[in-house]
Amino acid sequence: MTLVLSGCGTDDDSPSGKESDMTPDEAYAALEKVSLDLLNEVAQPGTIEKGEQGRPVPCGGPGGNERNKIKFSYSATASAADPATVMESARTTLTGRGLEVAGPDSTAVGDQLSFSGDAFTAGLTLRKNGLLEAGGETACLDDPDQ
Numbered sequence: 001m002t003l004v005l006s007g008c009g010t011d012d013d014s015p016s017g018k019e020s021d022m023t024p025d026e027a028y029a030a031l032e033k034v035s036l037d038l039l040n041e042v043a044q045p046g047t048i049e050k051g052e053q054g055r056p057v058p059c060g061g062p063g064g065n066e067r068n069k070i071k072f073s074y075s076a077t078a079s080a081a082d083p084a085t086v087m088e089s090a091r092t093t094l095t096g097r098g099l100e101v102a103g104p105d106s107t108a109v110g111d112q113l114s115f116s117g118d119a120f121t122a123g124l125t126l127r128k129n130g131l132l133e134a135g136g137e138t139a140c141l142d143d144p145d146q
Helices: 024-042 086-096
Strands: 069-071 073-079 100-106 110-117 120-127 131-138
Touching: 024 073, 024 086, 024 110, 024 120, 024 131, 086 100, 086 110, 086 120
Parallel strands: none
Antiparallel strands: 073 131, 100 110, 110 120, 120 131
């Protein structure tokens, strides 16, 4: 007996499901820019702290071990300027940029808003203590060095 299995998908895991023309560095720059612009909009001035830029992580293929595709992660924190209006302001800012936005949703940690662009997915969390966290990761894109 022969069993044939097949699957299909795009070459990357971009939120739109379409192949992105961005390089991993361009996708990271877009993710960082949107996240920092968003925090500048809803955070107290002078409180933004960027996390370390992630190293490229191999992704795709069985077990995520394909070295010809990579992705980056990004994170930053800040104090909320006005916790009562953060999520509404964030949603307005993000939809105004043409990004896909979901939420906010209430969780045990706090309120969370998800957003995505052409080659990244990200989120904004307003913790119950007023701390904002923005972060996400790029799509799994072709490694230009491979």
